[in-house]
Amino acid sequence: MTSAPNISGVHPQSTSTTRAATGLLAYLLAGLYFGAVLVKSEAASWYRIQEMFRFEAFHMFGLIGSAVLTGMVTTMLLRRSGLKSRDGQTIQVTAKDKGWRRYVFGGLTFGVGWGLAGVCPGPIFVLLGAGVWPILIVLAFALLGTYLYGVLKDRLPH
Helix, strand or coil: CCCCCCCCCCCCCCCCHHHHHHHHHHHHHHHHHHHHHHHHCCCCCHHHHHHHHCCCCCHHHHHHHHHHHHHHHHHHHHHHHCCECCCCCECCCCCCCCCCHHHHHHHHHHHHHHHHHCCCHHHHHHHHHCCCCCHHHHHHHHHHHHHHHHHHHHHCCC
């Protein structure tokens, strides 16, 4: 039996299979809960996305705003708390580099893809789980875009 390499953020070799399986189960349950929230909040609805881009409804702006606020508060608490990961390492939230170009170009790229597809990355999997099979086309192009970013990353403005 070969052992897995020791990668930062991944369970070390001494971690038992039971503990690793329990961790995966926790992530699976969190993902199922997140998917249910996306469906119930209608964040996976193409019509809600269309309303947002046409400025016809506040629903998605409120949803996104609450997600941003939650992220800000959670990040602030993580920085101050000194919490440790399951592996005993202190969780560190590092400051981002200053600059605007990467945010503008990244935001435009993400926004154009979101507008054309009518879905952002999270709900792709929710819609796939709901049996909306044409979303496989969107998933394929999302993966292609991710691959192209990896190839071109060093040439892009960061």
